[in-house]
Amino acid sequence: ETGVTQSPTHLIKTRGQQVTLRCSSQSGHNTVSWYQQALGQGPQFIFQYYREEENGRGNFPPRFSGLQFPNYSSELNVNALELDDSALYLCASKDLAGGDTQYFGPGTRLTVL
Amino acid sequence: GESVGLHLPTLSVQEGDNSIINCAYSNSASDYFIWYKQESGKGPQFIIDIRSNMDKRQGQRVTVLLNKTVKHLSLQIAATQPGDSAVYFCAENYGGATNKLIFGTGTLLAVQP
Numbered sequence: 001e002t003g004v005t006q007s008p009t010h011l012i013k014t015r016g017q018q019v020t021l022r023c024s025s026q027s028g029h030n031t032v033s034w035y036q037q038a039l040g041q042g043p044q045f046i047f048q049y050y051r052e053e054e055n056g057r058g059n060f061p062p063r064f065s066g067l068q069f070p071n072y073s074s075e076l077n078v079n080a081l082e083l084d085d086s087a088l089y090l091c092a093s094k095d096l097a098g099g100d101t102q103y104f105g106p107g108t109r110l111t112v113l
Numbered sequence: 114g115e116s117v118g119l120h121l122p123t124l125s126v127q128e129g130d131n132s133i134i135n136c137a138y139s140n141s142a143s144d145y146f147i148w149y150k151q152e153s154g155k156g157p158q159f160i161i162d163i164r165s166n167m168d169k170r171q172g173q174r175v176t177v178l179l180n181k182t183v184k185h186l187s188l189q190i191a192a193t194q195p196g197d198s199a200v201y202f203c204a205e206n207y208g209g210a211t212n213k214l215i216f217g218t219g220t221l222l223a224v225q226p
Contacts, residue, residue, distance in 0.1 A: 004156075033214075042202050042216030043157065056213055090156050092214075100145050100212050104156035 003027060004093050004105035012111045018079045021108045023091035025072040030095060031055070032074045033102060034066060037088040049074055078110075086112045125223045132190040134220045136203035141184060145206035147214070148177060148188045152199045160188070160201075190222075198224045 003026035013019050025032050031050045035043035045058035049068035063079040072093070078085055088109050092102035126132045138146070144165040149157035163170045163177045163186075170177050176189040186203050200219040207213045 031212075033212075035214075040218070042204075042218050043214070045213045045215070048213065058213065094212070100206055101147065101159055101162060102212070102214060103159060104149075106154075106156045 004029075004091060004103055006089075006091055006105040006108050008108060009106070010109045010111075012113060013081050014113050015081055015083060017081050018077065019081060019110060021076045021078075021089050021091075021110070023074045023076070023093075023105055025074070025091075025093035026103055028095055029093035029103075030072055031093065032068055032072065033092045033094075034074075034076045035090040035092065035104075036060070036085075037090055037107070039087070043090055046076070081112045083112050086110060122218070123221045123223065125225060126193050128193060128195060128224055128226050130193055132188075132193045132197070132222060132224075134188045134190075134201050134203075134222065136186040136188075136217055138184050138186060138203070138205045138215075140205060140207065140215075141181070143205045143207060143215075146177070146179060146186050147204045147206065148175075148186075149202045149204060149216075150197075150199045151202065151219070157202060193222075193224050195224050195226060198222055 005024045007022045033048040034046040037043040046060050047057040048055045052068045065077045068074040088107040090107045092104045094102045147162040148160040151157045161172045161177050174191045178187045202216050202219045204214040204216045
């Protein structure tokens with residue numbers, strides 16, 4: 001177990017709706033990254049947060065947004081859902097001062113109908 | 114462009130044999146590489162990592178080899194067990210201000226009893 005938890009485990013939404021996914025980082029980890037993993041593909045980097053500020057972003061549109069809280073938990077928000085947003089959403093945490101290894105949570109499976 | 118690819122999408126081995134999973138990366142400036150194991154319905158699990166100033170690193174039953182000349186990474190699993198059956202990803206860390214991981218599409222390792 002990595003100590004990274006995510007909720008919910010599964011979620012079904014319809015096109016055009018908004019969704020919020022949550023992540024609780026491993027204790028002491030001040031950096032969190034979010035990834036999207038389509039079926040049969042490797043995870044794709046969405047963005048990273050450090051000390052509650054976005055610290056890098058992948059090739060995802062602005063309707064993907066995030067928050068990091070003082071207790072290092074975080075949220076991924078997706079507006080105006082599209083069918084192609086159906087995927088496993090993973091968060092990964094690390095301690096910026098403790099090395100580069102990122103530890104992943106179990107993911108949230110989002111299905112957009 | 115940004116890509117980490119795998120040579121073999123599926124690898125089938127007999128229990129007890131050694132397994133070798135290969136990976137090519139594209140960014141010669143990347144300084145850190147990681148192998149993750151992902152079982153069905155779970156998030157990626159850290160296996161082993163290696164920095165660009167090394168060419169070999171060993172863990173428990175696993176060895177990672179890095180050939181920077183040809184930008185190639187491999188994961189060797191000794192005495193493969195049924196519990197090793199999973200999808201294996203190599204990931205490339207771009208480093209800098211954002212430790213963005215670039216993943217390949219993965220190799221499915223199937224261990225036959």
